[in-house]
Amino acid sequence: MGLDEFFVTGEPLIYAGMVAITLVSGAIIFLLTYFKKWKWLWREWLTTVDHKRIGIMYILSALAMLFRAGSDALMMRTQLAFPDMNFLNAQHYNEIFTTHGTIMIFFMAMPFLIGLMNIVVPQQIGARDFAFPYLNALSFWSFFFGAMLFNVSFVIGGAPDAGWTSYTPLAGDIMSQGPGQNFYLLALQLSGIGTLATGINLMVTILKMRAPGMTLFKMPIFTWSTFITMFIIVFAFPILTIALALMTIDRIFGSHFFTLAGEGLPMMWANLFWMWGHPEVYIVILPAFGIFSEVIATFARKRLFGYTVMVWSIILIAGLSFLVWVHHFFTMGAGAFVNSIFSVTTMAIAIPTGVKIFNWLATLYKSRIRTTTAMMWALAFIPSFTIGGITGVMLGMAAADYQFHNSYFLIAHFHYVLIAGTVFGCFAGLVYWYPKMFGHKLNERIGKWAFWLFVIGFHICFLPQYFLGLDGMPRRVFHIVPEWFNLNVISTIGAFGMGLGFAVFVYNIYYSYRYSEREQTGDPWDGRTLEWATPTPVPEYNFAVVPHVKEHDAYWDMKQKGETIYDESKVEPIHMPNSTGQPFIMSAIMFFASFALVFEWIWLAVAGLVTILVTMGIRSFDYDEGRHIDVEEIKQTERSARGL
Amino acid sequence: MSAHEENTTPLEYQTEDAQMNILGFWIFLAAEMALFGTLFATYAVLFGRTADAPAPMELFEPGTTLVMTLILLTSSFTCGIAVHEMRRGARKSMMTWLTITLALGLSFLGFEIYEFYHYASEGASLQSSAYWSAFFILAGTHGVHVTFGIGWMILLLMQLAQRGITSITSRKIFIIGLYWHFLDVIWIFIFTGVYLIGMVV
Numbered sequence: 037m038g039l040d041e042f043f044v045t046g047e048p049l050i051y052a053g054m055v056a057i058t059l060v061s062g063a064i065i066f067l068l069t070y071f072k073k074w075k076w077l078w079r080e081w082l083t084t085v086d087h088k089r090i091g092i093m094y095i096l097s098a099l100a101m102l103f104r105a106g107s108d109a110l111m112m113r114t115q116l117a118f119p120d121m122n123f124l125n126a127q128h129y130n131e132i133f134t135t136h137g138t139i140m141i142f143f144m145a146m147p148f149l150i151g152l153m154n155i156v157v158p159q160q161i162g163a164r165d166f167a168f169p170y171l172n173a174l175s176f177w178s179f180f181f182g183a184m185l186f187n188v189s190f191v192i193g194g195a196p197d198a199g200w201t202s203y204t205p206l207a208g209d210i211m212s213q214g215p216g217q218n219f220y221l222l223a224l225q226l227s228g229i230g231t232l233a234t235g236i237n238l239m240v241t242i243l244k245m246r247a248p249g250m251t252l253f254k255m256p257i258f259t260w261s262t263f264i265t266m267f268i269i270v271f272a273f274p275i276l277t278i279a280l281a282l283m284t285i286d287r288i289f290g291s292h293f294f295t296l297a298g299e300g301l302p303m304m305w306a307n308l309f310w311m312w313g314h315p316e317v318y319i320v321i322l323p324a325f326g327i328f329s330e331v332i333a334t335f336a337r338k339r340l341f342g343y344t345v346m347v348w349s350i351i352l353i354a355g356l357s358f359l360v361w362v363h364h365f366f367t368m369g370a371g372a373f374v375n376s377i378f379s380v381t382t383m384a385i386a387i388p389t390g391v392k393i394f395n396w397l398a399t400l401y402k403s404r405i406r407t408t409t410a411m412m413w414a415l416a417f418i419p420s421f422t423i424g425g426i427t428g429v430m431l432g433m434a435a436a437d438y439q440f441h442n443s444y445f446l447i448a449h450f451h452y453v454l455i456a457g458t459v460f461g462c463f464a465g466l467v468y469w470y471p472k473m474f475g476h477k478l479n480e481r482i483g484k485w486a487f488w489l490f491v492i493g494f495h496i497c498f499l500p501q502y503f504l505g506l507d508g509m510p511r512r513v514f515h516i517v518p519e520w521f522n523l524n525v526i527s528t529i530g531a532f533g534m535g536l537g538f539a540v541f542v543y544n545i546y547y548s549y550r551y552s553e554r555e556q557t558g559d560p561w562d563g564r565t566l567e568w569a570t571p572t573p574v575p576e577y578n579f580a581v582v583p584h585v586k587e588h589d590a591y592w593d594m595k596q597k598g599e600t601i602y603d604e605s606k607v608e609p610i611h612m613p614n615s616t617g618q619p620f621i622m623s624a625i626m627f628f629a630s631f632a633l634v635f636e637w638i639w640l641a642v643a644g645l646v647t648i649l650v651t652m653g654i655r656s657f658d659y660d661e662g663r664h665i666d667v668e669e670i671k672q673t674e675r676s677a678r679g680l
Numbered sequence: 681m682s683a684h685e686e687n688t689t690p691l692e693y694q695t696e697d698a699q700m701n702i703l704g705f706w707i708f709l710a711a712e713m714a715l716f717g718t719l720f721a722t723y724a725v726l727f728g729r730t731a732d733a734p735a736p737m738e739l740f741e742p743g744t745t746l747v748m749t750l751i752l753l754t755s756s757f758t759c760g761i762a763v764h765e766m767r768r769g770a771r772k773s774m775m776t777w778l779t780i781t782l783a784l785g786l787s788f789l790g791f792e793i794y795e796f797y798h799y800a801s802e803g804a805s806l807q808s809s810a811y812w813s814a815f816f817i818l819a820g821t822h823g824v825h826v827t828f829g830i831g832w833m834i835l836l837l838m839q840l841a842q843r844g845i846t847s848i849t850s851r852k853i854f855i856i857g858l859y860w861h862f863l864d865v866i867w868i869f870i871f872t873g874v875y876l877i878g879m880v881v
């Protein structure tokens with residue numbers, strides 16, 4: 037294979053990408069060397085098993101991926117702004133909408149939420165760590181290297197172009213030649229392993245590590261939503277694992293699961309994909325629901341209305357999420373009976389979701405609302421998400437779906453739910469927990485600018501798309517006809533508004549790092565749940581003394597009663613795990629093995645696999661039992677953190 | 681923990697760490713159930729889609745699969761005895777039983793490899809049709825799990841030789857026991873759902 041086959045050539049935009057990658061990596065390497073930070077990077081970050089740091093790395097990566105996939109989105113919108121645009125050609129357009137969707141779901145939304153969970157969940161339940169800190173680091177690094185594997189595809193080998201759903205036979209080896217589709221398969225497989233491990237890890241953490249007194253129905257609602265989400269992950273991700281593996285084997289080893297030859301069944305891919313894919317939608321929305329519930333309760337200064345009902349509706353939604361997958365292909369000939377069943381189950385999801393909406397409204401009713409930035413994201417979420425939900429029910433009517441399917445109406449729907457739900461949720465959560473993570477708030481004034489730009493841009497971008505869809509504009513086209521011109525231009529303007537909002541958001545991070553007042557107390561919002569009981573910066577062991585929980589909203593309860601959670605006389609040595617470079621190294625090896633398989637260099641891939649097995653074996657002999665932090669050190673840490 | 685409790689809780693459950701590990705492994709097995717469930721579903725969907733390759737009825741041999749089933753069932757039994765011996769604190773005997781389990785696992789694999797090779801030589805391979813793809817991947821995934829379990833068990837035997845029965849090694853042995861029984865259960869499904877049904881339909 038020649039170099040010109042290895043690197044993607046002939047596309048000015050991609051050359052620009054190559055230059056950008058080289059420059060950015062060069063700059064990072066230079067800065068790390070210049071400031072002698074390599075050791076620091078390795079010791080404090082790459083080898084850490086501290087859930088708070090891992091959470092921060094998740095969120096940073098997710099923001100970078102939001103930038104990448106957001107650039108894809110802006111390129112698509114530019115191409116679609118005017119009839120006869122020649123900004124992108126058909127092939128490039130296909131690649132971009134594929135990577136946009138894939139990255140947003142797998143490498144932006146999920147890691148962002150998992151990052152927040154990493155930081156918050158142990159603190160909310162009064163725990164010192166994850167159940168399996170080592171595994172947690174492994175999860176992060178396998179996600180990270182998976183994301184990198186996916187991202188190199190556009191400069192090396194060529195990006196996948198069969199859509200984020202990768203339907204067969206289009207995605208099979210006959211119609212999608214070259215390594216692009218392999219990148220999709222192996223990158224998702226690699227990061228999927230990490231997701232499954234996180235699922236197990238957080239489930240055990242929540243089941244086994246809650247502070248004494250915290251019964252399941254005293255758990256904060258974000259922890260509840262995390263717990264249920266992990267259930268979905270544990271049962272849905274194996275389906276994706278198998279689907280990806282089967283397609284990989286089809287493509288590389290010539291089996292016939294999804295091929296037209298050999299009596300394979302291309303439709304089986306659609307089924308497997310959406311049996312995972314629909315639950316996946318709830319994997320990214322339920323945690324966001326949890327975040328909004330926390331934010332609304334805190335800034336309405338009220339206990340969440342209907343807590344128990346909220347919990348049960350999450351559970352119901354999770355259960356139903358496995359029973360609706362066929363609504364993604366009503367038009368592909370399943371027959372009236374099957375379609376009707378799935379139509380009914382789909383609409384049933386609206387019931388528990390509606391219940392949640394009314395409970396949020398009831399929490400706000402007659403409360404004293406503080407309109408902080410985090411709260412504004414939550415308030416904007418309610419009406420916006422409702423629009424997405426209602427149009428979802430419209431799509432759920434099988435007969436009507438013959439009209440809406442694969443049109444811009446659908447595009448508008450899922451962006452209304454994904455952005456108004458997940459992305460607003462991520463932003464709300466980031467702003468809300470930011471002081472816990474970094475010891476200072478984000479600037480509120482700049483934050484509100486980002487908020488208004490993004491939210492207004494969002495509606496300008498996606499509301500017209502409903503009407504474009506009704507007008508008959510199909511999705512995945514790279515040219516528009518003059519009749520669709522007006523609404524498309526508006527939509528593109530909105531998209532750039534969102535881009536601007538995101539830029540202001542990121543600027544706010546820089547600005548606040550420089551100028552924001554440092555936090556003293558650890559409880560900047562007058563919070564209700566236990567994560568606000570830890571001081572800032574949060575010590576690596578979170579709680580010097582394990583709290584005893586009596587009420588729901590444990591910390592609020594303690595504050596009302598004038599209790600504190602820190603009692604110096606109760607401090608005992610704390611056991612913590614040691615840092616280790618193994619998760620990083622193992623994931624790096626998996627990256628190389630997967631890369632080899634992408635190019636079908638079988639022997640190299642096998643060598644990589646063997647190396648991974650050997651490292652696992654070595655790990656099995658590793659009896660590292662961690663270390664103890666002694667009482668004196670804890671007292672000192674607490675004194676300085678609490679300003680005593 | 682009171683002295684009384686210490687006597688009744690099995691060794692592998694005595695530390696909090698171990699309890700978490702075991703619970704985590706149960707959840708992992710639930711995920712494995714979903715994984716094999718998906719493979720069974722694809723197998724069922726692709727059943728009969730043999731294209732030009734031979735039908736399963738022509739190739740499956742009741743004798744071989746029955747022997748394989750007996751071997752695997754026995755190995756589950758010997759593995760159970762090993763855990764029992766571990767709880768008695770009898771390291772030597774436990775290692776013996778584990779080694780027997782290992783040997784049985786290896787002979788199971790031997791049969792499976794022979795079987796696959798035989799089918800391939802009769803014109804039924806991964807590439808010959810959708811049905812055979814599903815068959816080889818389903819049975820093969822189970823086989824890969826067995827292989828992995830064998831490697832794992834060897835590592836644990838080495839650790840037992842080094843360290844004896846401790847709260848950590850006993851937890852590890854208990855977990856591989858769960859894994860091994862799980863593979864047995866899956867095999868029962870393969871035996872009935874794939875081989876028995878394949879021989880009659």
Ligand code: HEM
Nearest residue numbers: 109112133137140141145199200454459511512513531534
């Ligand atoms: C600036 C914000 C965004 C803009 C302007 C945008 C724009 C678009 C456009 C134009 C398409 C349609 C491509 C086509 O089929 O022709 C699309 C598809 C898609 N978007 Fe977005 N998007 C944005 C944010 C997001 C976010 C935040 C998510 C997920 C959390 C997301 C997930 C998806 C998915 C899954 C698809 C489907 C891809 C496919 O079916 O091929 N998008 N987006």
Ligand SMILES: [Cu+2]
Nearest residue numbers: 314361363364
């Ligand atoms: Cu769906």
